[in-house]
Amino acid sequence: MVVHPRTASWLKAQQWFARDAIGFSVGMCREYGDLVFLPAPFGLGQVLVYHPDHVHTLLVKLADKLEKPEIIKKIVRSSFGDGLLISEGAKWKRQRKLIQPAFHHGRIGRYGERIVALTEELSTTWMKGEVRDVPADMRALTLRIVVDALFKADISDDTKAIARGMQMLGEALAVQSRSPLLAFLPDSFPLPILRRKREAVALMNPVIYRLIRERKAEGEEREDLLSVLLFATDPETGQGMSENQLRDEVMTLFIAGHETTATTLSWALVELARHPAVEERVHAELDAALGDRLPTADDLSRMPYLQAVIQEVLRLYPPSILIIRRALEDLDLDDGNRIPKGTIIQINQYANHHDSRWFPEPESFQPERWLDAEFEKSLPKGAYIPFGAGPRICVGNGFALMEAPLVLATFCRRFHLENVGKPAEPVVGVAMGFKSPALMRVQVR
Numbered sequence: 001m002v003v004h005p006r007t008a009s010w011l012k013a014q015q016w017f018a019r020d021a022i023g024f025s026v027g028m029c030r031e032y033g034d035l036v037f038l039p040a041p042f043g044l045g046q047v048l049v050y051h052p053d054h055v056h057t058l059l060v061k062l063a064d065k066l067e068k069p070e071i072i073k074k075i076v077r078s079s080f081g082d083g084l085l086i087s088e089g090a091k092w093k094r095q096r097k098l099i100q101p102a103f104h105h106g107r108i109g110r111y112g113e114r115i116v117a118l119t120e121e122l123s124t125t126w127m128k129g130e131v132r133d134v135p136a137d138m139r140a141l142t143l144r145i146v147v148d149a150l151f152k153a154d155i156s157d158d159t160k161a162i163a164r165g166m167q168m169l170g171e172a173l174a175v176q177s178r179s180p181l182l183a184f185l186p187d188s189f190p191l192p193i194l195r196r197k198r199e200a201v202a203l204m205n206p207v208i209y210r211l212i213r214e215r216k217a218e219g220e221e222r223e224d225l226l227s228v229l230l231f232a233t234d235p236e237t238g239q240g241m242s243e244n245q246l247r248d249e250v251m252t253l254f255i256a257g258h259e260t261t262a263t264t265l266s267w268a269l270v271e272l273a274r275h276p277a278v279e280e281r282v283h284a285e286l287d288a289a290l291g292d293r294l295p296t297a298d299d300l301s302r303m304p305y306l307q308a309v310i311q312e313v314l315r316l317y318p319p320s321i322l323i324i325r326r327a328l329e330d331l332d333l334d335d336g337n338r339i340p341k342g343t344i345i346q347i348n349q350y351a352n353h354h355d356s357r358w359f360p361e362p363e364s365f366q367p368e369r370w371l372d373a374e375f376e377k378s379l380p381k382g383a384y385i386p387f388g389a390g391p392r393i394c395v396g397n398g399f400a401l402m403e404a405p406l407v408l409a410t411f412c413r414r415f416h417l418e419n420v421g422k423p424a425e426p427v428v429g430v431a432m433g434f435k436s437p438a439l440m441r442v443q444v445r
């Protein structure tokens, strides 16, 4: 690999990103190559890193020489507090150790049954011939799933408050992350979008604190994520998490754990409706694996094609398009290229996933590509990273990769959906969303 760095205008790059984040992602790499420096004063200088070898070196080998930039932490801290997504250093390490066991393979399998039950509950409200706003349905479902996995209790009224708060928060965060000016403003600034952010937190905080306190008072462990968080202790100090830290982690899991899976599921349903041959193959696989019964987590190994559909959706529509870091020291990228201390590093998953060097016919939806084990093995390590890579890889990836195919299997057993209205187009928000509502007509199989 020989990567020749180029320099481009910082201002033009910011303007392009704000105008069209997706066009920017593929366009910058095509125009300027795999390593693009955007010089700027006041610590704003950036480097855009596209080559998978560099991506891997940074996220895996040099992970402890990077941190998340303060501006990202500022946008989210006032709502999620200092949860796993933005904590750093020794605190992040301790929290990751405490939280990771909640997502161990053996434990998450237990949530499968609830995921299918909650999906069935939604399915029974879908009527033949009606038109649904699928992303709204998927958002409501995945939020219910993560709330259920965390609290395993009947908290339907609380779920409504959390859902409303999350929606308000999600909208505010999406606007702030696209606008550098808004990102710099304090949350107390009198603007409607920031006021909604404060209102969202005020709506959710009492519910979350009450649920934590009630469970603490109960004193006994249940089979849910909250129990793992409540009863986890640091082996070195014997200490558990404070109530405020628990709140921060619960908020973080809500926000990180539902919109991402919701957009993945919505895009999967849209793409299945666009590709009848793919949908037919999914139906045939489901019928052979399940017959008349509902799916379980154990069935997933007998549904390789369905899993390939999810992998392909995560390639075409990665819910997180960027991973942003700041260099804590001068970095050596192994091939003579260097990144100076303080530079903001932008790793662009969207660009990598749409690069014809790694994915032939990158814009076309081809789940089959993932059925060839040699294809995946032949990919450079940083070319396909929907969940990130290295020590900060998504802690919920195993959960998401069980949830998404189980939900899809449960819907596809019963329904065939048709796209109606304008063709769905992606737009970058908190996750990879839709430019206009993705409306779909429900047909019963």
Ligand code: HEM
Pocket: 084, 085, 086, 096, 146, 252, 253, 256, 257, 258, 260, 261, 264, 318, 319, 320, 323, 324, 385, 386, 387, 388, 389, 391, 392, 393, 394, 395, 396, 397, 399, 400
């Ligand atoms: C399709 C679904 C999902 C996608 C594509 C996704 C993607 C990601 C990515 C790319 C990161 C790394 C960000 C970075 O390095 O800057 C991340 C981190 C994280 N994700 Fe996910 N995620 C998904 C689902 C979930 C779920 C279901 C949960 C929890 C229930 C979750 C919880 C988290 C947390 C807590 C982190 C921070 C981990 C850390 O820094 O140690 N995610 N996710």
